[in-house]
Each structure stands twice: as structure tokens, then as C-alpha cells.
Amino acid sequence: MRGYVEMFRLGKTYDTHRGPVVIVEEFDLNLAKGEYVALLGHSGCGKSTVLTMVAGLNPITTGGVVIDGREIDGPGPDRGVVFQSPCLMPWMTALDNVMLGVNQVYSRSSKRDRIDLASYYLNLVGLGGSLNKRAKDLSQGMQQRVGIARAFALRPKMLLLDEPFGMLDSLTRMELQEILLEILMRDKVTTVMVTHDVDEALFMSDRVVMMTNGPRARVGAIFSLPFERPRQRADVLDHPEYYEYRGKMIQFLEEQDHKKLQAEANARQRVKQSTPAETEPTAASV
Numbered sequence: 037m038r039g040y041v042e043m044f045r046l047g048k049t050y051d052t053h054r055g056p057v058v059i060v061e062e063f064d065l066n067l068a069k070g071e072y073v074a075l076l077g078h079s080g081c082g083k084s085t086v087l088t089m090v091a092g093l094n095p096i097t098t099g100g101v102v103i104d105g106r107e108i109d110g111p112g113p114d115r116g117v118v119f120q121s122p123c124l125m126p127w128m129t130a131l132d133n134v135m136l137g138v139n140q141v142y143s144r145s146s147k148r149d150r151i152d153l154a155s156y157y158l159n160l161v162g163l164g165g166s167l168n169k170r171a172k173d174l175s176q177g178m179q180q181r182v183g184i185a186r187a188f189a190l191r192p193k194m195l196l197l198d199e200p201f202g203m204l205d206s207l208t209r210m211e212l213q214e215i216l217l218e219i220l221m222r223d224k225v226t227t228v229m230v231t232h233d234v235d236e237a238l239f240m241s242d243r244v245v246m247m248t249n250g251p252r253a254r255v256g257a258i259f260s261l262p263f264e265r266p267r268q269r270a271d272v273l274d275h276p277e278y279y280e281y282r283g284k285m286i287q288f289l290e291e292q293d294h295k296k297l298q299a300e301a302n303a304r305q306r307v308k309q310s311t312p313a314e315t316e317p318t319a320a321s322v
């Protein structure tokens with residue numbers, strides 16, 4: 037199946053002091069236009085590596101990524117990225133932080149139009165009353181709202197979210213999840229979100245892609261979720277299949293855990309077998 041976004045045989049090898057290590061291998065995934073996919077897997081399996089390769093921020097070792105028919109070869113305004121921490125310019129206002137990208141991408145538009153665009157998205161994330169507050173004076177949740185507005189204001193083809201709510205308290209996290217879904221209902225941006233949170237993946241996504249443990253991580257399983265949009269949290273939680281999908285995802289992660297422990301035990305066994313047996317010192321050798 038061809039997709040609006042195609043990741044084909046995506047692979048990443050990092051050079052380490054112990055030599056090259058293949059972290060991600062043969063990662064294949066296609067997304068339809070407007071689809072929301074969550075990437076879930078154990079810590080260190082390579083989720084952020086996949087995301088940053090798609091963002092063009094991390095050189096691809098093998099394979100490639102095609103977005104709307106064009107193969108990417110670096111970062112670009114067609115992809116909006118939101119990390120766990122929004123990295124704003126602390127001395128600049130919320131509006132100016134969003135304007136930074138807007139000015140670059142829409143340099144031919146009038147200043148008024150650019151301000152309107154940035155203000156529109158800041159309003160949508162609930163910061164209409166804080167446009168002129170400096171980033172350093174905003175709470176962590178408000179800063180992350182600026183980060184989300186900044187990504188949407190570029191009108192990207194694709195949104196890449198790396199644990200975007202990971203540093204927020206659970207109430208703020210839930211509120212921002214809902215705001216993000218509301219904006220996505222309007223803008224229909226194709227989205228990949230890295231998360232550790234099974235419930236977040238279930239609430240937000242159309243499909244959840246489970247990654248196997250690294251090294252050589254790849255797509256291990258894909259769950260297409262039956263929850264309708266627009267979504268209300270209570271409806272999703274009450275859906276008769278919610279706990280079935282949740283259970284399958286947790287089972288997948290537990291199986292990966294088990295495989296990891298088994299691989300570690302095998303490695304220890306190999307080291308033990310290859311180490312010469314210790315000998316008792318003799319009188320002559322002391």
C-alpha cells in the first residue's frame with residue numbers, strides 16, 4: 037500500500053566506542069493522509085531515532101522517507117516537531133516565539149497576516165490572553181502550548197511529537213491531549229507521536245505501532261483502533277474493546293521484556309563459558 041507518508045526499510049546505525057551498532061533496521065510503515073499513529077516500545081528501543089530521522093534531524097543510514105511524493109533529505113517546514121521540552125527563546129514573548137518560524141516560512145505574507153496566523157494558533161491552544169507574556173514567565177504547560185502552536189502555525193504536512201506531554205502533570209497532560217485532538221480535527225495533519233503511555237496512545241491514535249526491542253528494532257505489531265472521532269475520553273474508556281486493545285499492547289510489551297531478559301541471560305552464559313576456569317593458587321605459585 038502506498039501512503040501519504042512512507043517509511044521504507046528505514047535503518048539507523050550509530051557509531052559507538054564499541055563499533056557500529058544497528059539500532060533500527062528494516063522499519064516499514066505507511067501512513068494515510070490525516071492519520072494519527074503512536075509509536076510505542078520499551079525505553080531505548082529506537083522510537084526517537086525513527087522520529088528524528090523522519091524529522092530530518094538525524095541522518096538516515098538505510099532506506100528512506102517519502103512525504104506526499106517527495107523523499108526527504110533534511111529538516112523542512114513541511115514537518116512540525118514538538119519535543120518533550122519546547123525549547124523556547126525565554127526572553128521572547130509567546131507570540132514572538134511562534135512568529136520566529138512563521139516569519140521564515142511565510143516571508144512573503146504581510147506582517148499583519150503573519151501575526152494573525154501565529155495568534156490564531158496561540159488562541160486555539162488557550163493562550164489568547166498571554167500572547168505578550170515572555171516565555172520564561174509561562175508555566176511548563178503553557179510553554180508546551182506555545183510549542184504546539186509553533187508547530188501548527190507552519191501549516192505542516194506532518195506533525196512529529198516526541199513524548200510531547202511527558203513532562204506535564206496528569207491534569208495538564210489530559211487537557212493538552214484534548215486540545216491537540218481538537219486542532220487536529222480542524223487541520224487534519226498526519227501525525228506520528230512517540231509515547232511510553234499505553235492509555236495516551238489509545239486515546240489519541242488511529243493506529244498504534246509497537247516496536248520490538250533494540251538493537252535492530254523494527255515494527256513488531258500494529259493495532260488499528262476502533263474508536264470513532266471526534267473522541268471524548270469517557271467514550272473511549274467505555275468502549276467495549278478498550279481493555280482488549282490495552283491488554284494486547286501490554287502483553288506485547290511484556291513479551292518483549294521476557295525476550296530481553298532471556299537474551300541477557302544467554303549473553304551472561306556465553307561470557308561465563310568463554311572465561312577460563314579459575315584455578316586455586318598452589319604453594320609454588322604463591
Ligand SMILES: Nc1ncnc2c1ncn2[C@@H]1O[C@H](COP(=O)(O)OP(=O)(O)OP(=O)(O)O)[C@@H](O)[C@H]1O
Nearest residue numbers: 050051052059078079080081082083084085086250
Ligand atoms: N547519537 C547516538 N549515538 C549512539 N547511540 C545513540 C545515539 N542516540 C541514541 N542512541 C542509542 O540508540 C538507542 C535508541 O535510542 P532512542 O532515544 O531512539 O530510544 P527511545 O526508544 O526513544 O528511548 P526512550 O523511550 O528512553 O526515549 C539507545 O540505546 C540509545 O542509547
